[in-house]
Amino acid sequence: MSTMSRSFGRSDLANGAHRDVAVWLLACCFMVAVMVLLGGLTRLTHSGLSMVEWEPIRGIIPxxxxxxxxxxxxxxxxxxxxxxxxxxxxLAEFRGIFWLEYIHRVWGRLIGVVFxxxxxxxxxxGRIGRAMVPRLAGVFLLGAAQGGMGWFMVKSGLVDNPAVSHYRLTAHLALAFLIHGWMFWLALDILADHRPIRRRVAGETAGIRSWLFVLxxxxxxxxxxxxxxxxxxxxLIYNTWPLMDGALIPKDLFPDGFHSLFEDIKTVQFGHRTLAELTVVVALLGWFRARARLGGQTPAAIHALGLMALVxxxxxxxxxVMVVPxxxxxxxxxxxxxxxxLCLWALHDLDRRL
Structure with missing residues (x-):
């Protein structure tokens, strides 16, 4: 049997993919993370509307x-x-905002090529098995949808109001996180096929697994x-903590009923703050519980998760409080x-113990 055949042989892994495939997926995850960073910078520097046309091929040329x-x-x-x-x-000022949006768009196209x-x-x-092909194809289709969603978002700021729809921006961001998370999970699946399954401790981890799902x-x-x-x-408003507008629970929330949760600036910020505070409490309580139950067998991902929640x-x-630098x-x-x-890593790692 040749070296290549041994390297990618069916006996190597249940998922039908070699470690190198996991490395490639993790590299793509890193590229998506950079894409999210660039997207945030274009928004924060008001660069995102500097390119008023979407030309998937010709747009590569600056x-x-x-x-x-x-x-x-x-x-x-x-x-x-x-x-x-x-x-x-x-024109010089225009160049300053143009380049960041240009890099953002070209980086997105580069991710498509690299994937x-x-x-x-x-x-x-035949380097990947049949079971893995549709999952990777799904990632590719999501990536294509993400490109379309990006332009759909930008278009909303080119009609009358020079600001993109906050719904479309959220959908664009959510798709990026979904693509990143899906690729990361697939990479973990592949890498797990090359590691022995740990000793079963299902009784000790069942509650921790539920906590991780909630978190x-x-x-x-x-x-x-x-x-x-x-x-x-x-x-950019109500820039104090823990009080908001002088109170723990400010007045005048939900002025327009349920829709305020998504459209009223004050209610949306309060919702985000409350969810963030609840998240860190749940993260820390679960972290302490996991340490008490698993002791020295507590996965590194759970330790990292508790620390990252605080950060x-x-x-x-x-x-x-610094008004969004x-x-x-x-x-x-x-x-x-x-x-x-880290949540996905901890969940995947704990599943290996069940």
Whole structure:
């Protein structure tokens, strides 16, 4: 049997994929994380509406000379953002916001290439088994949908109001987290096939597994509300903690009933804060419980999860009281991704014990 055959043989793994496939998926996860970071920076620096057209192929080519720059600038001048916010902006200032959005879009296309071409090769060459192919195909389709959602979001800020829909922004962010989480879980599946199953301790881990499911749900809800906060720019007001508008539970919440939970700036911020506080409490209680039950067998992911929950709530409070500085708000967004990733890692690792 050849080295290649031994390397990718069926006897190697139940999931039909080699370790190298996991490394490739983890590299794609890293690229998606960078994409989320770039997306946050474009929003925070008001760069996201600087490119008023979506050209999936031609858009890869940046402005190459003064005439190209002038053409892009003239198109931007027709947008609501220029007319209502940036009237009188110079070409040099336009270049400053253009480059970040350009890099953001090109990086997204690069992720598609880095994922799509190796996937095609792996599938056609038999390097991955039949069970893995549809799961990876699902990731690719989600990636394509993410590109479309990104433009759908940008379009909402090019019609009349120079601000994107907070619903579309949240959906765009949620898709990125879903893609990242799915690839990360698949990578863990593959890597787990190369490790022996640990000693069964199902009785000790059943309650901890339930805690992790609840915590993961809270993390997801909190980050979704974070997207709404970002889209509504709700972090720019009520910049105190733990009091909000002078009280633990401020007045005038839900002025328009249930819809206020998604559209009223005050109610949305309160919802995000409350979910974040509940998340860190649940995370720390579960962490202490896991340590008490498992002792020295407590997975590293659970230790990291407890610590990251503390770091993330600190980043959130800092972002709020400092009135959303770009660097800190970006760190807070990436903290959400790190927290969700650790939840998935802890869940997967604990499943190996059941």
């Amino acid at each position: 402005p190459l000379g003064d005439s190209d720059w002038q053409l892009f600038f003239e198109k931007y001048k027709q947008s609501p953002e220029y007319i209502k916010v940036n009237a009188g902006m110079s 799509g071409l190796p996937f095609l090769w792996l599938a056609l060459s 993961t749900g809270l993390v997801i809800l909190t980050l979704l509300f974070g997207g709404l906060v970002a889209g509504l720019k709700a972090g 993330q709530v600190g980043l959130g409070i800092g972002t709020l 770009v660097w800190l708000a970006s760190a807070h967004q990436m903290g959400a991704m790190a927290l969700l990733t």
